[in-house]
Amino acid sequence: MTTVPTKHVMTTSRRPRRVAIVPTAVLLLGVLYTLLPVAWVVVASTKNNTELFNLSAFRPGTAFFDNLRQLSSYRDGIFWQWMWNTAIYAGGGAVLSAALSALTGYTFAKYRFRGKGFFFNLILVGVLVPAVVLAVPQYLLVAKLGFADTYWSVLIPSIVSPYGIYLARIYAGASVPDEVIEAARMDGSSEWRTFLRVAVPMMAPGLVTIFLFQFVAIWNNFLLPWLMLGSDTKYPLTVGLYTLLTQGTATPALYTVVIAGSMLSIIPLVVLFLLLQRFWRVDLSAGSVK
Structure with missing residues (x-):
């Protein structure tokens, strides 16, 4: 009789944690979507004209x-x-x-x-x-x-x-x-x-x-x-x-x-x-x- 309530408590206590993963992941995707262009501008400002078109997008330059x-x-x-x-x-x-x-x-x-x-x-x-x-x-x-x-x-x-x-x-x-x-x-x-x-x-x-x-x-x-x-x-x-x-x-x-x-x-x-x-x-x- 004691095992059934225990399983019920465990499932109800874990459910909010699983549900919280979805909004957290959405927020992280939103942060990446917002910050990636800013990060690209910061990195691109360090490149000269040649490095801008030849180096990888997030590799810093020297200029x-x-x-x-x-x-x-x-x-x-x-x-x-x-x-x-x-x-x-x-x-x-x-x-x-x-x-x-x-x-x-x-x-x-x-x-x-x-x-x-x-x-x-x-x-x-x-x-x-x-x-x-x-x-x-x-x-x-x-x-x-x-x-x-x-x-x-x-x-x-x-x-x-x-x-x-x-x-x-x-x-x-x-x-x-x-x-x-x-x-x-x-x-x-x-x-x-x-x-x-x-x-x-x-x-x-x-x-x-x-x-x-x-x-x-x-x-x-x-x-x-x-x-x-x-x-x-x-x-x-x-x-x-x-x-x-x-x-x-x-x-x-x-x-x-x-x-x-x-x-x-x-x-x-x-x-x-x-x-x-x-x-x-x-x-x-x-x-x-x-």
Whole structure:
């Protein structure tokens, strides 16, 4: 009589372990699928033009520093101008977008006003519309305002993020209690002061997430700056490296320069993600203690 329950316990205790193998394997495949192209770019940036086409895919070359020198000397270091432009577009656009999303999402979550549901549904429609569809209308509007081929032509369309507003509303509704807002009002705090001093610190982890999503989206954006900008001194990395790649058909030596530039363009994203992930965890742990 004691052997039957023992077998039942053993089978039920082993079953979750066997089932866990499948999602773990799927996750490992996803990691490999994501990291293999990055690993190839890192290895390929160490090769010269001959090694790039003759050596095996993941065998390092001997020309890493030569590629960096060629990249830095190309057109008097225009690559670093592209890097700076991208930092302005992504950093400025992400900060302004996170601020606007925080204010708009908090308003939708904590205030009642006429047409609230209608306007929020419009924002949800904006989430579903692909950015490619809006690129040409945005260019026509920016050109009519006289901002074409300026930094503002890329920054202004990047400020409004329907998905960021949606996340901010969800996070504000979950992380900012109504009782805290009412207590601040009873203490004589204005609505604006309550938002800045009470709501924003509570929403900080969500705002970091919105900032990170928008930063990566702007950093990797190609179509919008390609349409808006005509001067290559204002190009971001995506458009600048694309122009180098198109020139590589006539000058194959530029292929290694493009790959080295692509490798360098990944580093700021990795560093930013690691820094913000640490900040995110600190905020979450602090909020749980409070």
